[in-house]
Amino acid sequence: KNEVEQSPQNLTAQEGEFITINCSYSVGISALHWLQQHPGGGIVSLFMLSSGKKKHGRLIATINIQEKHSSLHITASHPRDSAVYICAVRMNTGFQKLVFGTGTRLLVSP
């Protein structure tokens, strides 16, 4: 079993829909990251959070430390949101490496 599990693996939506991507993890962490990877391959950090909730524009990220679960929400989705969204956790042991989920591929149609 992977230490970081994301669901769904693939997601299609119509423009304007509310989208939720889930991330569960099984290790002790000091922080959780949500990353966005566009078709060209470059990765952009969307959020880093260790508790509660963060909001940036139409994106909202939440984390429940007790349940070891995080969600990324996109409100009023747009075709430019089409990308792969990756959850990564920073472990709280050793040199605190990042452990990555396999990503959720989102396609938003006009």
Add this chain to the structure above:
Amino acid sequence: DGGITQSPKYLFRKEGQNVTLSCEQNLNHDAMYWYRQDPGQGLRLIYYSQIVNDFQKGDIAEGYSVSREKKESFPLTVTSAQKNPTAFYLCASRNRGGGNNEQFFGPGTRLTVL
């Protein structure tokens, strides 16, 4: 602009040849990382360096080598010993200071071994 550059974006090599991927950062970050991405898998750590002149193996270091002679540079060599070198390679950097510092990623290099 501060950031991480990787070059080239696409790289083709013949089987049996060593190839070096470049990674440069001007963020003044202490720590630098190399990851490999394969379809259907999460990013996996190849090597990391927390300070100049020091580096450590990650989870999949076999067939790779690195150097960290300068703070801003962390080149990765894919040797002929790497059995499956075709992949997307991402470099990242992070400040080692206290707290949960964000990790920044480069644009990546797609290596294809023919």
